[in-house]
Amino acid sequence: MNIYETDQLLAEYLLFHYGEDHEILPWPFGPAAALHYPVRCVTECFDLKRLPAIARALDLGCAVGRSTFELARHCHEVVGIDYSQRFVTAANELRDKRELPYLRRDEGDLATPLVARVPAGIECHRVHFERGDALGLREDLGAFNAVLMANLIDRLQEPRRLFARLPSMINRGGQLVIASPYTWLPEFTPRENWLGGFEHEGERRTTRKALQSLLEPDFELIKSSDQPFLIREHGRKFQWSVAETTTWLRR
Template sequence: MAFTLKIDHKTMAMSAIALTSGLAVYSTYKYYSLRRQKHKENVYESEKYLSEYLVFHYGSRQDLLPYSFGPHDSLDFPKKCADICMKNFTKKAGIPSRALDIGCAVGRSAFEMTKLFDEVIGIDYSQSFINACNQLKSKGKLSYSVVTGGDLRLPLEAVIDPSLQGDACNLSPNLGQFGCVLAANLVCRLHSPVDFLNRLASLVATDGVLVITSPYTFLPEFTPKDKWIGGFKDPDGREISCFDGLKQILAPAFELESDEDMPFFIRETARKNQWTVAHVTVWRRKS
């Protein structure tokens, strides 16, 4: 059963049907659990990952990187993803003013995109992430803590801009088409990324925008090697990059408009962190 949440940031009204503007988030945890049978436990359901993603999405710069040195240009990655989506989308007749954030985690990009889009839907396979979105949606804030070292923790609070909040209602699971789809750091964590990438043509409306970010960290525990889209040599010994795979799969339906490298920073403890560079590709749906 999908768990659905919708935020209407304009009317702030409760409804039993889909409203004309807002945000919805779904949990697809059970579906992905069945697809990833090699995993006895979804690692993204742990308290460790939840707190790390909450600070990644909502932590202040001081919370994330409290030093005068370090990769400060790597902060605010979820907001930057939303900004790229909004920059490349133009409201015009024939293109739905709807955005889909697939792999929305704890929701920062989805919340941000309600500034432009009439409707935003977020989907994630972590129930704990969706629960966090639910509380942020309904209460505007969520208390959590992050590890400073050993058993010591720093209490923090995630806060949503009141202009991006609203009330809950049910939304039909029939997703329809979107003027913008965001898949941030998702492709290399899917059981079958080719199936997902092939599905995108039916989700993005003609002239709509698709934004994919990925560090291309394919791992056998998430994606069987025979389903990787790149990071290997073909039978002729030619190296196939993940970007090569993306272009080959998406080319029939999408035109590549731009690509760039964008770093992001994930805080683990006060002194141990992850610095990663995602490849950001922006695509336009062909006629």
């Protein structure tokens, strides 16, 4: 079974995207700077002042949609696409009802009922969610002023196929934000398709260098940052990771 279709992963991502600080991290000594990652991917990674008054945005690999909703604060239309039908169904319910109950896993079979909520001030009618494959996006998707790909590229079988299409999907002057911890694993991406994380002829190949090679003919790198994130598995087990984020301007 695809792990992204399970109850456990759905609940983990609803908490990751919508959980209150104390619901995710109850201890004052925890890594609080890693909270609010889906929001930071929008507010800290895009140059929001560059967006036109009427802008289209794409959140590719949107999971349960928090970044998609945050983009709707700044864009007239936002499309969120994810490969997981469970994630897309949950995101659509949040769009329609603005809230969704779920169970947070605490210990073993013990759980706490919580509710994911779309924050106030977001106009949900601007948002559309659909299931889709990043390597086979529909041809009539159109072009965008802002594209976010958070924690996506190292989960694709052939990431270079997506990069080949990106220039036609982003308007001139538009922005592309890529956020990833670069966790290359053969169960998701065959080794021969990794963008980085290996040696070739004695040279260390990093994902950052590969991104520059793939994007610089059509994009200019305008900023980068390190963004931590925290995914709670249960009451005493967490995934703490650091994504490198790069922001690219379409030439």
